[in-house]
Amino acid sequence: xxxxxxxxxxxxxxxxxxxxxxxxxxxxxxxxxxxxxxxxxxxxxxxxxxxxxxxxxxxxxxxxxxxxxxxxxxxxxxxxxxxxxxxxxxxxxxxxxxxxxxxxxxxxxxxxxxxxxxxxxxxxxxxxxxxxxxxxxxxxxxxxxxxxxxxxxxxxxxxxxxxxxxxxxxxxxxxxxxxxxxxxxxxxxxxxxxxxxxxxxxxxxxxxxxxxxxxxxxxxxxxxxxxxxxxxxxxxxxxxxx
Amino acid sequence: xxxxxxxxxxxxxxxxxxxxxxxxxxxxxxxxxxxxxxxxxxxxxxxxxxxxxxxxxxxxxxxxxxxxxxxxxxxxxxxxxxxxxxxxxxxxxxxxxxxxxxxxxxxxxxxxxxxxxxxxxxxxxxxxxxxxxxxxxxxxxxxxxxxxxxxxxxxxxxxxxxxxxxxxxxxxxxxxxx
Numbered sequence: 001x002x003x004x005x006x007x008x009x010x011x012x013x014x015x016x017x018x019x020x021x022x023x024x025x026x027x028x029x030x031x032x033x034x035x036x037x038x039x040x041x042x043x044x045x046x047x048x049x050x051x052x053x054x055x056x057x058x059x060x061x062x063x064x065x066x067x068x069x070x071x072x073x074x075x076x077x078x079x080x081x082x083x084x085x086x087x088x089x090x091x092x093x094x095x096x097x098x099x100x101x102x103x104x105x106x107x108x109x110x111x112x113x114x115x116x117x118x119x120x121x122x123x124x125x126x127x128x129x130x131x132x133x134x135x136x137x138x139x140x141x142x143x144x145x146x147x148x149x150x151x152x153x154x155x156x157x158x159x160x161x162x163x164x165x166x167x168x169x170x171x172x173x174x175x176x177x178x179x180x181x182x183x184x185x186x187x188x189x190x191x192x193x194x195x196x197x198x199x200x201x202x203x204x205x206x207x208x209x210x211x212x213x214x215x216x217x218x219x220x221x222x223x224x225x226x227x228x229x230x231x232x233x234x235x236x237x238x239x240x241x242x
Numbered sequence: 243x244x245x246x247x248x249x250x251x252x253x254x255x256x257x258x259x260x261x262x263x264x265x266x267x268x269x270x271x272x273x274x275x276x277x278x279x280x281x282x283x284x285x286x287x288x289x290x291x292x293x294x295x296x297x298x299x300x301x302x303x304x305x306x307x308x309x310x311x312x313x314x315x316x317x318x319x320x321x322x323x324x325x326x327x328x329x330x331x332x333x334x335x336x337x338x339x340x341x342x343x344x345x346x347x348x349x350x351x352x353x354x355x356x357x358x359x360x361x362x363x364x365x366x367x368x369x370x371x372x373x374x375x376x377x378x379x380x381x382x383x384x385x386x387x388x389x390x391x392x393x394x395x396x397x398x399x400x401x402x403x404x405x406x407x408x409x410x411x412x413x414x415x416x417x418x419x420x
Contacts, residue, residue, distance in 0.1 A: 024332060024335065025332075025335035025336065026335075032364075033371075034368050034371060034372055036377075036378050120376055120377055120378075121371070121376065121377060129331065130329060130330070130331045130332075131329070131330045131331075131335070132327065132328070132329050133327070133329075133367075134325060134326070134327050134328075135325060135326040135327075135328075135367065135371050136324075136325040137371075137374050137375060137376035137377050138376060139374075139376025140323075140325065140374070140375060140376060164324040164345070164347070165324055165347035180324055180325055180345045206375070225395065227399055228399065231399065231402040231403060231406060234406050235402065235405055235406050235409060238406060238409035238410055239409060241413055242409075242412070242413055242416065
């Protein structure tokens with residue numbers, strides 16, 4: 001693509017963004033999480049390879065559709081050239097317009113996906129028309145699943161699914177609206193994220209089901225050890241002898 | 243929109259929320275209008291829900307009730323919240339609303355409670371978040387910040403030893419005086 005074409009596409013994409021943020025109230029920055037004192041927060045988004053991964057499927061789906069439209073048009077041309085000429089703009093529109101929309105949609109999907117992680121919790125946001133945000137504290141996490149398909153492996157990305165307790169629905173029937181789960185899609189460093197969450201899990205002393213931890217004051221100590229008894233007797237004797 | 247979250251729940255008092263905002267009825271009207279032919283069938287139950295919907299936030303949990311003929315009331319404690327989902331579609335965003343779905347570890351597949359019709363979605367969500375387990379305090383760091391049993395034991399012994407020695411010294415001084 002020439003320089004001008006690149007600048008034109010960027011200009012159009014910025015235009016789409018400004019319409020989305022102004023008229024459709026799409027938030028532009030990453031979501032916020034209340035951070036306790038002494039805690040750190042980092043926000044990140046899917047790896048750039050995730051966008052390439054999505055585009056690969058886009059091209060693979062696009063090719064047969066456009067080839068089918070082309071073959072259909074050539075068939076019409078062969079039978080009735082006049083109708084074929086008249087249909088040319090229609091065929092071109094049918095072939096190009098949905099592709100542009102989907103292509104822009106892929107970029108928007110990538111740009112509106114945000115992940116925020118603090119030492120205590122995780123907040124995920126995705127979506128353009130319907131914006132979904134999930135907040136999970138690591139204390140409630142039951143298990144962490146890392147999934148990677150062969151194509152994802154080629155791009156060096158993986159999905160990390162953070163699951164909490166609860167029956168939940170069949171993930172295949174409910175799409176993105178899976179409850180008690182946070183899906184971190186297409187990140188380049190799944191092992192780091194998994195390690196952070198699992199490290200938090202191991203330190204946690206509860207089952208993550210709403211159990212209250214005993215406060216440190218109420219921890220039972222073996223207070224009356226033989227050593228204590230001996231010392232206390234000695235103190236009593238000392239006081240008695242005063 | 244995200245700015246609400248930065249000042250946190252400090253300036254926000256959920257106990258004042260009892261009725262949903264009037265914008266919720268506008269939202270329900272839009273939802274019903276989308277169904278065109280089904281409008282009267284959709285709008286009447288939604289109208290009833292809007293007018294009977296009551297929230298009660300206390301310091302331990304939240305209760306939500308609605309229904310005219312078939313009443314329904316849900317109560318759940320903040321500590322039992324597993325995760326919080328916030329969904330905002332286009333109409334929600336235009337009206338400044340949002341749907342906060344709260345999950346607990348119970349067996350139902352959907353959300354246990356969906357709070358609709360609250361204007362300060364971000365603030366309420368962050369309030370719920372700070373009440374969740376693990377969002378603050380020493381729930382996960384108690385092992386680091388406080389003494390372990392062994393250490394406490396040692397320090398008690400040391401303290402008792404000091405008291406005994408101190409008493410011996412006092413007695414020794416008294417005996418030399420006498």
